[in-house]
Amino acid sequence: MTNQFVIDNNFDKNITTSYFLSIQLALDGFSFCVLDPISNEYILFYHKNISINESLFGVTDSEIANNEYLQLPYQKTFVLFQTKHNTLIPSSLFDENQKEDYLNFCFNPNKYEEEITFSHKIKMADSYCIFSIPEKFSDLLSSKFSNVFYFNQTIPFIESALLNTTFNTDQHLVYINVQNSCFDIIIIAGNNLKLHNTFNFHNKKEFLYYTLLVFEQLKLNTHTSHIYLSGRVSKTDDIYSMLKKYIKHVEIANESKHFKFAAVFKQVSLVNHINLINIPLCV
Structure with a gap:
């Protein structure tokens, strides 16, 4: 940057x-x-x-x-x-x-x-x-x-x-904010906060591992759950392309x-x- x-x-x-x-x-x-x-x-x-x-x-x-x-x-x-x-x-x-x-x-x-x-x-x-x-x-x-x-x-x-979350959604919404060596992740369903955590990562494989671990532990559906990325990430990054291989709906978060x-x-x-x-x- x-x-x-x-x-x-x-x-x-x-x-x-x-x-x-x-x-x-x-x-x-x-x-x-x-x-x-x-x-x-x-x-x-x-x-x-x-x-x-x-x-x-x-x-x-x-x-x-x-x-x-x-x-x-x-x-x-x-x-x-x-x-x-x-x-x-x-x-x-x-x-x-x-x-x-x-x-x-x-x-x-x-x-x-x-x-x-x-x-x-x-x-x-x-x-x-x-x-x-x-x-x-x-x-x-x-x-x-x-x-x-x-x-x-x-x-x-x-x-x-x-x-930004509507009250009537039954979908799980996953928000991830990426920084240089760590990322914050939160899970929202029905406008309720289900999880927040911060993970350190050294490479894209570690990032993917922790993200998929959250999906596994919360039994999130990889076809219906939505991921919204923000922070130091773009559609040209490996992080984005790797997530798309496993999660159907991955987007860069809209501006405020x-x-x-x-x-x-x-x-x-x-x-x-x-x-x-x-x-x-x-x-």
């Missing part, structure tokens, strides 16, 4: 206090976009690749200090930190005072002792996503921006998928139906950044 920057002529530096700023932090890239909530239109997008010789924290610190559009004040700032350290808790069982315990049950607490834990309710799933991010990122971002809301990729991924996009966004592959784009749906 190449570095990208697009900005619409309607972007007005004098009224940014009415705009929403969304930032995504991932090991392979730093991205942000700006939404005008009055017109419900995205008017700015920026993405910078991160090389193996750069640190995510270093790039984040530099961008916040030097990018002119990050020096402006915004009405709200949404920060999405891509992390596998997350779990879902049904609302009926959730206790805010025990959120660290939920994560410690799933992950080694000693390994992540310098992380800070957040919780966010996924309204459409009637559950809470518990996740952690390195404390130094939280300290940096909270010191630079006011009114900051933190997310991880699971939250907009699940929320938007459920919003919930927002408008300035004409300059035709240069941006929105499917690659769908979680970033959909963050405002979660507030």
Whole structure:
């Protein structure tokens, strides 16, 4: 993926206090976009690749200090930190005072002792996503921006998928968001969330194995179930062609139906950044 920057002529530096700023932090890239909530239109997008010789924290610190559009004040700032350290808790069982315990049950607490834990309710799933991010990122971002809301990729991924699902379907819908070395997968049936998981993978065969394992464990029909792919994937990728050999219905997810996009966004592959784009749906 190449570095990208697009900005619409309607972007007005004098009224940014009415705009929403969304930032995504991932090991392979730093991205942000700006939404005008009055017109419900995205008017700015920026993405910078991160090389193996750069640190995510270093790039984040530099961008916040030097990018002119990050020096402006915004009405709200949404920060999405891509992390596998997350779990879902049904609302009926959730206790805010025990959120660290939920994560410690799933992950080694000693390994992540310098992380800070957040919780966010996924309204459409009637559950809470518990996740952690390195404390130094939280300290940096909270010191630079006011009114900051933190997310991880699971939250907009699940929320938007459920919003896009009709209530009367009996089909199983499989949503997969692909990143460089991991992917999130969720299963929805009858507008209910049946499964969410994150898998690491090193090659296309591992990706296929984990996907078909989910189909086997949930006894999903490979002829009637639908897979919707998003993230770092396209119809020319081996991942797509391999899935098509085993699953009848495989599609690249549609761009977000919930927002408008300035004409300059035709240069941006929105499917690659769908979680970033959909963050405002979660507030």
